[in-house]
Amino acid sequence: MATSPIWASRPKTRGRVLDLIRAARTITRIELAEATGLTGATISEVVRELMGDGLVVEAGRGAPTGGKPRTLVQLNPLARYSVGVQLERNTCVIVVVDLAGRQVARTSFHGVAQMPPQQALPLVAAQVDALLTTAAVDRDKVLGVGLVSYGPQDRRAGVLLTPQPTDAWLDYPVARRLAESLGLPVLLDNDAAAATIGEYWLGAVDPRSTYGCIYMASGIGGGVVVAGELYRGSSSNSVEIGHISIDVNGEQCPCGNVGCLENYAGPSALVRQALATPGLAQRLALNPTDADFLSEFARIGAAANAGDPAARGLLEQSARYLGFAAVTMASLFDVDAIVLAGPSFAVAGSIYQAVIQQEVDRRTFARRAHRVRVVPSVNGSDAAAIGGAVLVLQSELTLGHPRQEDARPVPAS
Amino acid sequence: MATSPIWASRPKTRGRVLDLIRAARTITRIELAEATGLTGATISEVVRELMGDGLVVEAGRGAPTGGKPRTLVQLNPLARYSVGVQLERNTCVIVVVDLAGRQVARTSFHGVAQMPPQQALPLVAAQVDALLTTAAVDRDKVLGVGLVSYGPQDRRAGVLLTPQPTDAWLDYPVARRLAESLGLPVLLDNDAAAATIGEYWLGAVDPRSTYGCIYMASGIGGGVVVAGELYRGSSSNSVEIGHISIDVNGEQCPCGNVGCLENYAGPSALVRQALATPGLAQRLALNPTDADFLSEFARIGAAANAGDPAARGLLEQSARYLGFAAVTMASLFDVDAIVLAGPSFAVAGSIYQAVIQQEVDRRTFARRAHRVRVVPSVNGSDAAAIGGAVLVLQSELTLGHPRQEDARPVPAS
DNA sequence: CATCCTTTATTAGGTTGGTTACGAAAGTCA
DNA sequence: TGACTTTCGTAACCAACCTAATAAAGGATG
Numbered sequence: 001m002a003t004s005p006i007w008a009s010r011p012k013t014r015g016r017v018l019d020l021i022r023a024a025r026t027i028t029r030i031e032l033a034e035a036t037g038l039t040g041a042t043i044s045e046v047v048r049e050l051m052g053d054g055l056v057v058e059a060g061r062g063a064p065t066g067g068k069p070r071t072l073v074q075l076n077p078l079a080r081y082s083v084g085v086q087l088e089r090n091t092c093v094i095v096v097v098d099l100a101g102r103q104v105a106r107t108s109f110h111g112v113a114q115m116p117p118q119q120a121l122p123l124v125a126a127q128v129d130a131l132l133t134t135a136a137v138d139r140d141k142v143l144g145v146g147l148v149s150y151g152p153q154d155r156r157a158g159v160l161l162t163p164q165p166t167d168a169w170l171d172y173p174v175a176r177r178l179a180e181s182l183g184l185p186v187l188l189d190n191d192a193a194a195a196t197i198g199e200y201w202l203g204a205v206d207p208r209s210t211y212g213c214i215y216m217a218s219g220i221g222g223g224v225v226v227a228g229e230l231y232r233g234s235s236s237n238s239v240e241i242g243h244i245s246i247d248v249n250g251e252q253c254p255c256g257n258v259g260c261l262e263n264y265a266g267p268s269a270l271v272r273q274a275l276a277t278p279g280l281a282q283r284l285a286l287n288p289t290d291a292d293f294l295s296e297f298a299r300i301g302a303a304a305n306a307g308d309p310a311a312r313g314l315l316e317q318s319a320r321y322l323g324f325a326a327v328t329m330a331s332l333f334d335v336d337a338i339v340l341a342g343p344s345f346a347v348a349g350s351i352y353q354a355v356i357q358q359e360v361d362r363r364t365f366a367r368r369a370h371r372v373r374v375v376p377s378v379n380g381s382d383a384a385a386i387g388g389a390v391l392v393l394q395s396e397l398t399l400g401h402p403r404q405e406d407a408r409p410v411p412a413s
Numbered sequence: 414m415a416t417s418p419i420w421a422s423r424p425k426t427r428g429r430v431l432d433l434i435r436a437a438r439t440i441t442r443i444e445l446a447e448a449t450g451l452t453g454a455t456i457s458e459v460v461r462e463l464m465g466d467g468l469v470v471e472a473g474r475g476a477p478t479g480g481k482p483r484t485l486v487q488l489n490p491l492a493r494y495s496v497g498v499q500l501e502r503n504t505c506v507i508v509v510v511d512l513a514g515r516q517v518a519r520t521s522f523h524g525v526a527q528m529p530p531q532q533a534l535p536l537v538a539a540q541v542d543a544l545l546t547t548a549a550v551d552r553d554k555v556l557g558v559g560l561v562s563y564g565p566q567d568r569r570a571g572v573l574l575t576p577q578p579t580d581a582w583l584d585y586p587v588a589r590r591l592a593e594s595l596g597l598p599v600l601l602d603n604d605a606a607a608a609t610i611g612e613y614w615l616g617a618v619d620p621r622s623t624y625g626c627i628y629m630a631s632g633i634g635g636g637v638v639v640a641g642e643l644y645r646g647s648s649s650n651s652v653e654i655g656h657i658s659i660d661v662n663g664e665q666c667p668c669g670n671v672g673c674l675e676n677y678a679g680p681s682a683l684v685r686q687a688l689a690t691p692g693l694a695q696r697l698a699l700n701p702t703d704a705d706f707l708s709e710f711a712r713i714g715a716a717a718n719a720g721d722p723a724a725r726g727l728l729e730q731s732a733r734y735l736g737f738a739a740v741t742m743a744s745l746f747d748v749d750a751i752v753l754a755g756p757s758f759a760v761a762g763s764i765y766q767a768v769i770q771q772e773v774d775r776r777t778f779a780r781r782a783h784r785v786r787v788v789p790s791v792n793g794s795d796a797a798a799i800g801g802a803v804l805v806l807q808s809e810l811t812l813g814h815p816r817q818e819d820a821r822p823v824p825a826s
Numbered sequence: 827c828a829t830c831c832t833t834t835a836t837t838a839g840g841t842t843g844g845t846t847a848c849g850a851a852a853g854t855c856a
Numbered sequence: 857t858g859a860c861t862t863t864c865g866t867a868a869c870c871a872a873c874c875t876a877a878t879a880a881a882g883g884a885t886g
Contacts, residue, residue: 068852068863210647233747234623237779257776331653334646363670366650480833481881
């Protein structure tokens with residue numbers, strides 16, 4: 001890479017300072033000293049180093065305080081870029097984001113997940129290349145690619161642990177192959193986990209808070225952030241909220257559990273329920289054989305927004321089920337807030353938010369200690385893809401990776 | 414205190430090394446260097462400092478390796494002590510443990526929780542004093558007291574957040590008052606959280622693993638340990654597994670939620686079910702008006718062990734319900750193991766363990782990544798009290814408390 | 827059994843990432 | 857204008873590690 005070696009020294013402190021600057025958008029050295037507990041002298045030097053790398057620039061004066069005014073510093077968003085690639089059941093979304101996590105380019109296409117990975121990944125790589133070219137992003141400034149997908153996975157190996165979307169993807173080295181095709185580091189992670197950290201990075205919640213995220217696309221996933229980092233657990237397959245049981249007398253799920261949330265509140269369940277509701281299927285022109293049930297789900301959400309009582313009833317019931325999961329999440333993880341992210345919250349997010357907040361207020365065990373707020377996504381439908389890109393930014397910049405090897409991206413070639 | 418100032422320098426590293434020595438029982442300097450990633454030189458000096466404080470002693474030679482034999486070091490268990498006080502609904506358990514976490518004295522008594530705290534706490538303090546005296550423990554070597562209780566609490570303030578056991582306990586400064594009475598630092602924490610860290614300290618699981626604990630006494634609680642530390646969440650009221658819903662159509666619980674695990678699988682629920690089972694109540698001489706339902710529960714467990722089919726059926730059903738909670742815990746926290754601790758597992762623990770393991774094997778979502786083992790407690794009925802004492806040891810010795818103030822015990826007077 | 831080799835433990839000195847102390851710069855206030 | 861306040865950089869120092877050399881305690885070997 002042509003860019004200077006970023007982590008010449010004290011990676012941890014530099015990462016912390018950079019993260020604070022990012023979270024605050026503009027901040028002064030004095031405030032950085034207060035936030036980190038370091039002295040002004042150290043902050044001065046760290047900021048100088050960050051400015052030397054071009055990651056940070058000065059941005060005018062702060063409010064007058066009676067003495068020398070504080071100089072503001074802020075991120076130089078154009079200094080680095082990162083790519084997020086989301087593989088969903090039917091679609092693939094690719095985004096390019098700048099250092100601040102803001103989207104600078106986006107594309108999406110269908111069909112790729114049905115192909116075997118040998119065919120799909122070069123296609124994805126070509127799309128990434130094209131996107132970087134049309135967005136005129138200097139490739140030397142691209143830190144890497146965050147590849148996100150659903151289901152259990154082995155993050156270190158960069159491999160999926162279930163035969164989804166098709167059998168051919170099981171155990172295929174997706175991260176390594178994409179890295180080879182692109183000549184960029186690739187980091188594999190769970191879509192919900194990515195969305196969770198993406199919401200943090202772009203300011204959905206107070207950066208100091210412990211919060212959870214419920215991510216709903218085709219399925220339902222989740223994530224939790226503690227002290228600015230994802231809760232990982234033993235193998236990074238944590239917060240699998242779509243397959244917790246909300247009904248011990250419920251139906252068997254292919255995952256092995258019974259009464260899984262996803263089969264009550266997920267988009268496919270809602271479409272199923274809508275098809276079984278007299279009149280609703282005809283009114284919304286739902287297609288009982290459509291494999292891409294997300295578009296059917298979107299129509300139900302739109303009808304609910306427009307005032308269709310049956311559609312609204314179904315959605316509110318789904319929200320109540322999600323409310324139970326949110327309460328479980330709050331009771332187990334003791335979070336300050338729960339973010340609702342992902343495409344399936346995009347259509348009728350306000351209905352979901354209101355109902356889930358109500359359930360959480362009524363049912364959360366630790367509500368005596370503090371309220372749990374339910375907040376909407378800031379990243380909308382592309383939360384997972386943006387989150388994938390953010391994971392790379394965080395891994396390369398703010399975590400100052402003297403962590404385990406598992407957090408490192410697969411290096412290119 | 415007459416003991417030397419323990420944390421003269423590098424508290425973090427000293428804490429880490431001390432924790433490794435504790436976990437290994439005996440270990441060599443070379444192994445410590447490998448485990449910490451530090452060099453032999455640094456380990457040498459840290460170990461010398463620990464020996465200077467009397468916390469660690471050399472203990473013979475290791476196996477010959479062809480060169481100079483490694484010298485073994487181990488904890489000096491008699492160097493420090495710690496007290497654990499558990500306030501349950503009906504009983505109070507007090508234990509004194511040594512530096513290795515082994516119990517050196519124990520007492521228990523009834524009735525104290527029914528008194529107002531103004532009356533109860535001096536009584537507890539007197540019992541602690543008596544126990545230390547009879548066990549001939551040098552008071553200068555007592556690091557502090559871990560006070561554990563159930564329900565939501567404000568750890569920093571040392572205050573309970575629910576009117577339990579009686580209204581008088583709500584918001585009463587229990588930690589501060591006990592500290593004043595005893596002249597020792599007091600740390601307040603949740604019983605289940607304490608039990609969880611106690612199992613870790615005494616070796617129930619691999620110290621490197623991420624694991625959860627289900628603690629069952631009168632109620633059901635839980636804890637999770639990541640990288641040797643309790644998962645705390647936002648306000649330390651985490652892993653409240655007794656009040657997660659396992660049935661969205663279940664009955665209302667006073668906590669606000671419906672279908673709470675505790676009302677299906679907890680001891681009081683089991684006694685209720687037993688009373689409703691024809692013949693069983695008479696056979697076991699259960700008393701429908703007994704407020705101390707734990708003794709009734711123990712009789713059901715004993716009958717199940719002895720082969721009574723009705724009792725065994727009830728217990729297995731309870732275990733299956735707990736299995737659902739264990740699966741939820743595993744799916745959300747992605748743990749390697751789940752420990753079953755507390756008095757209510759003491760009677761028929763093997764039945765519980767077998768059934769819960771079976772459920773976890775069948776139903777855990779991430780089982781493709783790794784199996785989740787269900788393991789019995791090493792601390793038995795007194796897990797919470799021992800855990801309370803261990804919390805003090807950990808806070809004072811191995812965490813090297815440059816953490817937030819909330820982790821510090823309330824200092825004496 | 828004296829010598830050599832291997833491995834462990836300690837000592838000496840260097841590097842890193844912080845600290846405190848102080849002074850220069852850049853404003854406000856009287 | 858001059859006194860005062862506050863910010864920011866420099867210099868000197870310190871804690872916690874590191875590397876390299878050395879001492880100590882065995883086993884293997886001629």
